[in-house]
Amino acid sequence: MIIQPTSVAALTWLGAAAGASSEGWRIGSVLSARPLGITEEGLMVLQIGALTVEAEAPGTGTKLPPQFQVRVLSLGAQPQLEILSANSPLDSTVNQALRERLPQQNGYAPLLATVGALSQWAIAKQLPPYLRSALALLEHSMSSPAELTTPDGVRQAINRSGMFLEAQLAQAPASDATTAHDDMKGALLRLVAILKGQPLLGESSDAEVDPPLLYRGVMPQGRLPLPFELANTSEATDFLPRLYADVQSALARLEVAQLQATPAHWLVEIPVQDEDGADVLQLMLKQEQEAEQGWTMGFSLDLPSLGPIAGELHLRGLRLSVRLWALRRETVDRLEQQFDDLRSRVDATGLFLDQLSCQLGLPQAGSSVSAAFLKATV
Known part of the structure; x- marks a missing residue:
């Protein structure tokens, strides 16, 4: 599953996006995440690694667990992260291969x-x-x-x-x-x-x-x-x-x-x-x-x-x-x-x-x- 944050703590994120953070904001890396609550605007507050982000709630019928893991798919101004299911074997050969290739991939x-x-x-x-x-x-x-x-x-x-x-x-x-x-x-x-x-x-x-x-x-x-x-x-x-x-x-x-x-x-x-x-x-x-x-x-x-x-x-x-x-x-x-x-x-x-x-x-x-x-x- 994948979710879409709408904003992020600006100063912290700028440091991470610029490479100042040493806590794994690299394409393919896996981070720990957990929900912190809901804002007055109805947005979820999530802690992902060392960062706090706001995100729109997932679709109907989708409920986030108290703790989960995400994998970084892309960086830049709008980084995208994949939420990994609880039974995803993070140390499997396939996941390791994905972590190695995600930072390199681009189209034809x-x-x-x-x-x-x-x-x-x-x-x-x-x-x-x-x-x-x-x-x-x-x-x-x-x-x-x-x-x-x-x-x-x-x-x-x-x-x-x-x-x-x-x-x-x-x-x-x-x-x-x-x-x-x-x-x-x-x-x-x-x-x-x-x-x-x-x-x-x-x-x-x-x-x-x-x-x-x-x-x-x-x-x-x-x-x-x-x-x-x-x-x-x-x-x-x-x-x-x-x-x-x-x-x-x-x-x-x-x-x-x-x-x-x-x-x-x-x-x-x-x-x-x-x-x-x-x-x-x-x-x-x-x-x-x-x-x-x-x-x-x-x-x-x-x-x-x-x-x-x-x-x-x-x-x-x-x-x-x-x-x-x-x-x-x-x-x-x-x-x-x-x-x-x-x-x-x-x-x-x-x-x-x-x-x-x-x-x-x-x-x-x-x-x-x-x-x-x-x-x-x-």
């Missing part, structure tokens, strides 16, 4: 911007052949828009997204050396191994990163511009520190998604390579506990031609509901023009379409798991 967008810049021939020809080969393999691991227009193409893109690399390796014959040749995680691991041997490598950025995917839900991720200093350089070596940090961050994010996934709930990011750049498709699949044969699939995409788009498909037995969102009015109109064709396609499958709508704007950002955020602000 920075990496895709860096790789796109390095793919320019004038810069790429400066790189060693083995590094060029590894970058080419990474681009080969990405999907194309055409591949994602068919069910089999989507299935293949998910299979090579990196989420299932270890399972595929475990099932493959020992003599098969091609199992991971087009897998995204395999490509990232190759790049990390090669870049460790390159000179002038910097450490990972201290920039604030988003919390893990399952705590954000599917939200469109647009393309990112290069930093000014890289956008104006023609030296390939200037990109190597940034490339190394971006690859590590994307790999850590992928591994956090693997660690959090369950057979009934997972979220995957798929880089999609087009002629003029790369975008990120997010897919979420979740089995609804309260409904027999009930599934929810969410997706998001941010294309330069259409802008941010999100969707949610609810399947209950043979009944299907589809809700779409788009940030641009012209995109809403274009999607609605496809509704007749979509209804025909759904009818042909034998499903009953209960709802089909497209709304202007985007769905409210929130957790795709049963949780509430602790988000402290100064």
Whole structure:
């Protein structure tokens, strides 16, 4: 579970956020917490480590115990903490792996911007052949828009997204050396191994990163511009520190998604390579506990031609509901023009379409798991 504080003791928090506190306000660390009472405004007062914060009360039916523990998911002006359940094995292998990777994780967008810049021939020809080969393999691991227009193409893109690399390796014959040749995680691991041997490598950025995917839900991720200093350089070596940090961050994010996934709930990011750049498709699949044969699939995409788009498909037995969102009015109109064709396609499958709508704007950002955020602000 996650809760959202609305304020924090300013002087104490500023010291912790600046690193003056030695009591564990680091991403991935686990802190003790306990409720202290309720303010006149109806906000909970919580003590978390050495800090006191105010937070909105959790949803109906949720009651905090006299003592509990939280794990730091992100820092910055609005740090986010996950409330750990009483039976969470904090010393388990999974929790240890999460604590190690949470501080490093970030999305694909920075990496895709860096790789796109390095793919320019004038810069790429400066790189060693083995590094060029590894970058080419990474681009080969990405999907194309055409591949994602068919069910089999989507299935293949998910299979090579990196989420299932270890399972595929475990099932493959020992003599098969091609199992991971087009897998995204395999490509990232190759790049990390090669870049460790390159000179002038910097450490990972201290920039604030988003919390893990399952705590954000599917939200469109647009393309990112290069930093000014890289956008104006023609030296390939200037990109190597940034490339190394971006690859590590994307790999850590992928591994956090693997660690959090369950057979009934997972979220995957798929880089999609087009002629003029790369975008990120997010897919979420979740089995609804309260409904027999009930599934929810969410997706998001941010294309330069259409802008941010999100969707949610609810399947209950043979009944299907589809809700779409788009940030641009012209995109809403274009999607609605496809509704007749979509209804025909759904009818042909034998499903009953209960709802089909497209709304202007985007769905409210929130957790795709049963949780509430602790988000402290100064």
